[in-house]
Amino acid sequence: MLTSLLVGGLTACNPLQTEEVIDPNYPSVGAVTNNATKAQLDALSVGQFSLARNGLSTYLLVTGTIGKELFNFNGTESRWMTELNGLRPIDNSAFYNTATTGFGLPVRQANITLAATNNTSSVSDAEKNAYRGIANTFKGLAYLQMLNAQGTNGVRLNVEDPFKPSKAATYAESLAGIAKFLDDGASQLDQAGAAFPFSLPSGFAGFTTPSTFKRFNRAIALRVAIYQADWAKAATLLPQTFYSATGDLNVGPRHTYNPTPPDVQNPLLNTSSSQIVGVKEVFDAAEAGDKRLSKVRKQATPLTYTSGVTYSTPYLTNMYTSGNDPIPIIRNEELVLIGAEIAAQQNNAAEATRLINVIRTAAGLPNYAGATTKDALINAILKERLYSLFYEGHRWVDMRRYNKLNEIILPVANMKVLERLERPVAEVNWDKFNP
């Protein structure tokens, strides 16, 4: 009796039968690849904005460290100071490879969105183009950051099938491929109607329609053009962006943050164990009265790092203090400096000087009084870029594209400036295994 109760109770019906367990936690990717609804496409597109922040903090710290504009005084992780500064061998499987790999997911998100829009009848063509334009714009941005970390290693331009990715293209091919994604995005935005199908995050205030969002797309394309040293193309792109020599230099789309999940808080806050400091030599060399020095706060007692390498600097970064602080993606200040660079490259010294002075005036500095040869102007622009775009991931890339890595001042004698990050070990292994 007892037995039959137990048997009956515990196994009910056929004790040999089992049923499939459907994922009790999350929906599946398969749910959006076939006839996705508008709500699903909206969610994918919002996801694209969210993922644009992926890998960003590591990227900014890695590029800043290698470019010797800032250091991460990380008490519990000395490899920021040692390996990234060439004091110990670089590690292709360490955490800092996120500066490359973190941009893979936004690319995949864009590819999933593009595939989903191609395989649905739930939305209009204009709406499809809106989703596509956003996807391609962020795809281009993600690839560009990945390429900046990888340099001449190049990037894989076709990863639609993650099990059959293309081989890494050359640096020039990579830039051309990225330009193509951005151009595709731009033309899709042109055909996306007057408004987006959903409201964009607040960091994109001023870029909330397809036509204004396209200005952001063109600004990224402009960055690509100057990396390509294609000054004619750059000159064509400049007016298509939100460039304004007379406007607020801080205008531009930004990543917003919020500590309340599922959003995330600003990842660049100084904490008790991680303090992002300005390199002493960089800020000591700044001209007196430069307002851009407010990006760092000079400490009465210098901050000293002693793990693996000893280094002191009084400059603690001061740009991010709240979990809600946004991080700019690209600002008008960069566009003005690019304008100056295009002019200098096209031997228009007057225009170059005028735009340099726009920046210097805003920084509270007297007008540029140096030589106006092309080289002198480029050096002047690179210097302004160092302070104007501090902590925005440019110094290292700028000096590299002008072959001036050896001109970067080494704060500690035996430090080195790496030319590029290594290809992540999993990338190398994949190609070894799939020759």
Added chain:
Amino acid sequence: MNRKLLLSLWLFLGLVTLSVAQNQTLTGKVSDQKGNPLPGVSVLVKGTTQGATTDADGNYRLSVPNNARVGFSYIGFLSQEIAVGSQSTLNVTLTEDTRQLEEVVVSGLATTVKRSNLANAVTRLDSKDLTGATSPVTTDAAFQGKIAGANIVSNSSVPGGGFNVQFRGVSTLGASASQPLFIVDGVYIDNGQYANGRSAANKAAAGSAQSTQDNNANRLADLNPDDIESIEVLKGSSAAAIYGTRANAGVVIITTKRGKGGKTTVSFGQDLGFSKALSYYGGADWTEQKLTDYFSASEIPQLQAARANGTYTDWERVVYGGTGAIRNTRLGITGGNEKTKFYVNGSISDETGIIKNTGFQRYSIRANIDHKLTNWLDFSINSNYIVSNNDRGWTGNDNSYINYGYSLPYTKPYINLYPDANGRYPDNGSGVGENPLAVRDRAINNQKNNRVLQGFTVNARAINTAKSSLTFRVNGGLDYQNGFATIWLPSDLQSQRQEANPGFAQDTRTEVFNSNVQLSAIYTQAVMDGRLNLTTSAGAVRLYKYLRSNYVRGTGLPAGVSNPARGKVIDGFVEYQENTDVGVFAQQDANFEDKVIGSVGIRFDKSTLNSEFDKFYAFPRAALAVNAARFGTWAGNTVSQLKFRVAYGQTAGLPTFGTTYSQLQVVGIGGLGGLVPSTVLGNTAIKPERATELEYGIDFGLFNNRVTGELTMYNKKVFDLIQPLTTAPTTGVTSTQINAADLTNKGVELSLGADVVRSSNFSWFVQPIFWYNRSKITRLDIPERLTGGFGATFGQWRVKGPDANGTTYSPTEIVGQPRTNPADATSWTSYGDAQPKYELSLNNRITFLKNFEFSALLNYRHKFTVVSLTRVLWDEGGNTYDWNETDDAGNDGKTPNGIYRQNANGLDESGNPKPGYNPGIYSFLKLREVSLYYRIPSPALKRVFGNVVSNIRVGVSGNNILRWTDYTAGYDPENSNFGSLALGGGVDLGSTPAVRRMMFHLAVDF
């Protein structure tokens, strides 16, 4: 199950039992060699299942057919078989079995076999082996050094344990269960490690919901080791095949104590003890020169002041220099009568750590009840309720200086950490983000668990004649646990004040339910005049498991608030898991005169964790043992046993839950919700990992089994290992799990036992055990990969398939920087293997002056690789014990070791790892257990207590009392920042000192 079938089954049972014949009555008394009566001896009429057990005075009463042979068996004694003839009284003396040849071990899901007839090397540990010498905190702690073929590594020295148990090498490369299956009295119990958010609080694994870096106890810790009568370890697939799909990492079968009937005995036990750190690691002296040369000269005034005031303090000794208190109390009652027997045991284990505010308490009550309804129907019920409470403190990896293991290496002795008169803790010195005393005294990391283990067995003997028997058995049970973990970092801690949202609190609930039920039928028959005994068993098993876990995490807490629901930022998390496994099995055993013993069996299993959730996978097994000494008379008196044995079997390991799913996860930005794909793709064609094992060996006994030995060799092959196909991460997909690798584990296990001296006043039993295992990957269909650890700089586990030239690699090989060929990104330097070259144990048991008993267990592990980041921290902090010295191998004799080592890595000229931040190869010898007991002689007891007290035993014991090791990269080479893993377990980071435990014991039986 179908009701009609059941009904007819019972009718059938009812009919056949009526036919059991009644015969003459036999009575007698069973005693040991000293004449003490033996209660609970099993008395059985051979060829039948008719039997009885002796009462408290050793008396039995049994009805037997004419000319029957009656067997007497009792755990720990050699069995006897006696022809009754026409006697009606039969008194028997049993002799002690020091070799345990007669003990019965499991051979199937429903059957057992005598050890002397067993075809596998099954390690059996009884309560004397497990808890007889000293009181281990947890059951797995009691295994260390006692099981040939086992690599058991303590993850942490914090009270409450945490162990990584591997039998015969690694059986998975990380995707399936790395830990053996534990079965307690037929109940499949959970041994998971459940996250509590600690590594999110200290940013060791920031942002992750679940982490292996929480450094929690595995839940075997809930089981009271003192309740265990014996454990049997089925190490490989050949022994564990009948357990099928969950048995790849081995099976540990735990049998708890039961009532033996007879006079009611009340047993009381009390342990009192203490624990201390085995060693310290810091203590380097600080001088003004040292600050000037290598640190910050601006701190010289602080150093001078501390020297002048006498406040210069070695903070490591302040935090780790405490004494832990051990208090274990047990009260057990056993007894019963012919029909009903019971065992009830309540225990309190209470142990505090060497670090203030750490500790482990376990309250356990168990009742095991056996009842015979009729002579053909009996049942037993085992109930165990456990409450455990664990304060684990803050150890291991960390990214915010909260863990002591992170802050102490950097804390300068001239900084003051003591609170002021108002109880306010000062901030740590420059560059160190937290005061370890503030964390120790104010932060909370607590895990509580409420757990019920409930098992049952019903046996119905349908046929019970002299020549055959048929028994139907239903057994199973459930394991339900409800965990509750709290984390709190007050918002005014130094590390928190600089956070955007200071303070961290998390409340985690984890509910885990396992149930299993098994139906089996066992048919035995004796043929060829009783010379050939056949046992047929068959049945079905169904297992079900669910996990429901959720937490509320709050940051931005107002001062003094620990309730996470009141944080400024509140994060929640919910996870569900569920799976069902079903199996059917059949087994045929045959025994020819105890000379040739054979067994074949098969199990079919399916599981919802496999992609093909409804597909049965087959797991066959076969075994043969030949007792050569029983053939003819050649063996004489010298060779008392010579057994050749061979066994083969298959098992499997299941994919982990969720392997088949490609998830869309939820993100948010600016109040908008979005969907993004997981970077891990699901595989809808995943199969279980399958293993085959061939095991063979020789067992021998010489000079009336005074010297015994067991030599075993095995070849375990694991196929279709689930591996992450690590894709190029720039594709946005990091991996998917595929069946992609094969590996083999080959090894040797040798255990010897000898009664070196056997006299009434002095006896000395010595048992050396030796074993090793070699693993190699024989197929790998994914790119070579590194896993575990913290990057190639410090060393990682390499999963690498055979080279083009056929060279194979061990999955537990540790490789790292520097590259041997700078142009080749995967030309790593090899630093040996995380598995030891060999392991050796030496167990000694000495009894002297009749009532004294001494035992000592030594355990040696030879040359295994440890990945350590601990020394890097201490060197960077300037505090390593030998920081100021200049004598390290390869050092120039001028630079302090602590500076030299920070820039040294790789191998030296002779191929040995340098003393840098690279992995190293080490060995250790530990005195795992040592004890001395005194049993007060019975006459003395009688004089003082009359008949009230039957037994008093007092003793002292110790755990890990002595240790020798060449490990210099941290406290102890036994360590795991990442908990229990097949690959990547042994990483020493931010660890705390190993601990020695000393105890005083008192046991009284009433």
